[in-house]
Amino acid sequence: MGEKTSGMVYLHQFPRCTKGPNISPFCLKMETFLRMAKIDYEAIGSLTMGPKGKVPFIVLDGETVADSDFIIEFLIKRFNLTMNDHLDERQKAVAHAMEQMLEENTIWTLGYHMLNDRCLEDTPGLMFLNPGMLKSLAFKMYGSMRLSKNLHAQGMGRHSGDEVATIVRKDLGSVSTLLGKNRYVMGDKVTTYDAAVFALLASFYYTAPLSLQYQLMNDEYSNLGDYVKRMREEFYPDWDELTLK
Ligand SMILES: N[C@@H](CCC(=O)N[C@@H](CS)C(=O)NCC(=O)O)C(=O)O
Numbered sequence: 700m701g702e703k704t705s706g707m708v709y710l711h712q713f714p715r716c717t718k719g720p721n722i723s724p725f726c727l728k729m730e731t732f733l734r735m736a737k738i739d740y741e742a743i744g745s746l747t748m749g750p751k752g753k754v755p756f757i758v759l760d761g762e763t764v765a766d767s768d769f770i771i772e773f774l775i776k777r778f779n780l781t782m783n784d785h786l787d788e789r790q791k792a793v794a795h796a797m798e799q800m801l802e803e804n805t806i807w808t809l810g811y812h813m814l815n816d817r818c819l820e821d822t823p824g825l826m827f828l829n830p831g832m833l834k835s836l837a838f839k840m841y842g843s844m845r846l847s848k849n850l851h852a853q854g855m856g857r858h859s860g861d862e863v864a865t866i867v868r869k870d871l872g873s874v875s876t877l878l879g880k881n882r883y884v885m886g887d888k889v890t891t892y893d894a895a896v897f898a899l900l901a902s903f904y905y906t907a908p909l910s911l912q913y914q915l916m917n918d919e920y921s922n923l924g925d926y927v928k929r930m931r932e933e934f935y936p937d938w939d940e941l942t943l944k
Contacts, residue, residue, distance in 0.1 A: 707739050708774070709758040714744030718906040720941040724806060725767045728898035729755040732771055734934045735889055736780050771891055783890045794885050794892040797877055801899045805870040807855035809902060810846050811863050812910045814856075867911050874900075875920035882929070897930040 703709070710733065712726035721727045733740045740757075749756030749765040756765040757774075764773045774780065783791065850856030855863065874884075874896065883889045884896045903912035904927045916924035931938055 703758075703761075704739075705760055707741060707759070708733060710740050710742045710755060711747065711749060711757065712742060712744060712755045713746070715941055715943050716906075717943045719901060720935065720938065722902075722906060723754060724802075724809075724898045724902040725753075726755045727901060728767050728894045729757070729770060731897055731930075731934055732767075732774070732891060732894035735891075735894060736774065736778065736782065738774060738778060767895075771894070775891070782888075783892075785888060786885060786890065790885055793877070794890065797874060797884070798892055798895045800870055801874070801896060804855075804866070806899060807850060807853050808863050808867045808870070808912065809899075809907060809910070810850050811855050811858075812907055812912070814843065814846055814850065815860065816909060864911055868915065871912060871915050871920050871923060875923050878922050878926055880922070884926075893930065897927065897934075900927045901931065 710726075710729055712729065713721055713723050716722040719727070720730060730740075730742060748754060750763060751765045753765065755767060755770065756763060757770050759774075759777065764770045775782075786794065847856065855866075858866070878884055878896075881887065883893050885892055900916065900923055903910060904916055904924065907913055916927065935941070
């Protein structure tokens with residue numbers, strides 16, 4: 700890494716991948732937020748984990764902050780952002796509950812799909828071709844083992860495929876109902892919650908095209924598929940350039 704620029708956010712995340720800007724929904728959430736808030740940032744792709752053993756984390760003027768929610772809170776204060784100020788307490792509560800459902804429950808259905816439908820093995824280019832194929836493959840194998848353990852510990856891994864499908868329908872159905880015909884998840888103005896909702900839905904949509912989640916987003920819950928495409932167009936005009944070929 701070269702010279703640090705004052706006021707610049709250095710976003711540490713997984714390297715770019717072949718299915719979109721990042722394979723990690725949390726890294727994609729962070730980058731989307733930085734773009735929504737129009738904050739200058741530099742993305743640093745590596746397999747180095749942050750102080751909590753995870754990515755993303757940021758460094759800003761020598762200060763390191765980890766965990767997407769804490770990073771967003773920190774940046775809201777640091778840059779006096781007002782993106783959520785028009786929401787009343789009830790709207791914030793609903794949005795928070797939706798975000799937590801997606802990040803703490805629905806996300807595991809993606810891991811379940813990746814592991815059980817053997818996406819990780821079958822799609823060699825799915826993850827990172829950078830930095831170095833060998834490191835990437837080792838990380839992938841290690842990642843599958845870890846994912847399997849984590850799915851079991853969280854509980855999603857103990858369900859049958861049909862049960863997971865029920866969870867997927869309930870969760871995505873709820874987000875679809877909340878989104879309705881809105882442009883953004885909380886109405887006609889973009890909020891920080893869009894970064895999280897977009898990131899998770901985009902992960903289903905672009906990294907798991909064989910999944911039930913993808914199917915539902917094009918069919919029963921097509922407002923979710925439309926939302927993802929709209930958001931990608933608005934915030935990632937360079938999506939293809941950020942995606943490894
Ligand atoms: N709550 C964290 C979750 C971050 C997270 O789970 N990151 C995953 C990538 S999607 C990770 O770094 N996993 C590495 C590991 O657990 O070893 C956030 O919002 O940033």
